[in-house]
Amino acid sequence: MLESIARPTATLVNGSSPLHNFLLAALPAADLARLEPNLELVPMKLGAVLYESGERMQHAYFPTTSIISLHYVMEDGASAEIAGVGNEGILGISLFMGGNTTPSRALVQTAGEAYRLKSQILVDEFNRCGPLLRLLLRYTQALITQMAQTGACNRHHSTVQQLCRWLLLTLDRMPTADLVMTQELIASMLGVRRESVTEAAGKLKQMGVISYRRGHIQVLDRAGLNTHVCECYEVVKAEFGRLLHDVQRP
Amino acid sequence: MLESIARPTATLVNGSSPLHNFLLAALPAADLARLEPNLELVPMKLGAVLYESGERMQHAYFPTTSIISLHYVMEDGASAEIAGVGNEGILGISLFMGGNTTPSRALVQTAGEAYRLKSQILVDEFNRCGPLLRLLLRYTQALITQMAQTGACNRHHSTVQQLCRWLLLTLDRMPTADLVMTQELIASMLGVRRESVTEAAGKLKQMGVISYRRGHIQVLDRAGLNTHVCECYEVVKAEFGRLLHDVQRP
DNA sequence: AGCGTTAAGTACGTTGCCGCACGGATGGAT
């Protein structure tokens, strides 16, 4: 296991280092050094379920190139994304907030890599009440904003607006403008029918904002997304910027 | 200011003690003792705005008999409740989570009383990294669940179901089954039209579950609400119970 | 090269909620 510790290798497109996760990168060197021997680089396969509602988590995840989606799944099977986690964040809030579980599902929305850390090690470090605690609480605060905003957006905004919001938030966490993503998957995130996504995506395509083919979406005109998105995107982005201004790409 | 410290008085219907707030009641005596000289009992007037989006909070509030509603207000004036805070909780999460502000509005949904505490005193106590920190983080985790669930509920459930959820959650925080509440206000909480509330309430009235008159709603048949509510109510309630099981009515 | 699976397009009736515009009723205030 110790051998699997991440070292940037030539075979990886972006290289890989814990520093590619903004939270880890924002830690003082001494704190990061304590964690580093325990950080394990793992591949994140599209659609993989990292956490199921009510389970006890074995690991926390710090995405680097992958994106994780937090879903709430209803009794009747309907679902809705409540937040996304990319290289700006961590999966496993409930480990340090208390309670250990949450009533939600976490799955890989965009394939890539993440560093994982045994739950206990994260908790122990958190309990030192040092920089990691401060950092994780601020991140959690930003996550709360994202969840609240998503909820309000669900109530008031159109599918097209929400699709724009979702695309922009995803784009911000991606190195490229090419998303490997089916409309079906987007529908489950937004909590709408697949056909509704087809319709909304069709409009954006017609306006030349995006193009797509089977299983791929390409954003052609990011500014165009901005003109059609609701305020929610900007609010979330601004709040992350404000709370984690010192947590930037290394 | 010191003179205004809460002492239960005969003039108060329920009497009033910090112990009527579950979080305060759950603190070890030594920790509560440090806070108590700084707790100030204040009346909470219906509709009063305790916090406006982006403001810096001067106080944290621990409701006893009052209920506070956290709203998100959109640019176009549309609004939606993202969470409620009663005697099980605290208003002022962002003070200790970091960042000090949130993009939301807090207003009094049900008149009553609350203990308030100067921000700095709460933060100082939180920074001792003792029982208060543990307690507040667990509470925040429960609040996160409530927000996520509300968001998903906004997406998938009918106005009647949501009204039932809202009534039950409010009822849980009230000593009586009589709510002083206009349909207009409920509409702004649920983020729907006033007429939609009229319609939903009319159905419940016809079924004999509630009755109401101008500005008052009375729940006649709580079990009836339970049969019409969506799963969301139970999930939130269970999560609060699980996370704050040791935080009970004194 | 052809096949089978899965993604995406189309169509149509239905519905739940919206926006608007009223009229009627209530209950506190003068």
Added chain:
DNA sequence: ATCCATCCGTGCGGCAACGTACTTAACGCT
């Protein structure tokens, strides 16, 4: 006792999204 602001009831057209059903197109596999 009367006034009148506020709250509640109702009606109607409109529409975005839904549920359902089916077709067409793309990709990957043998």
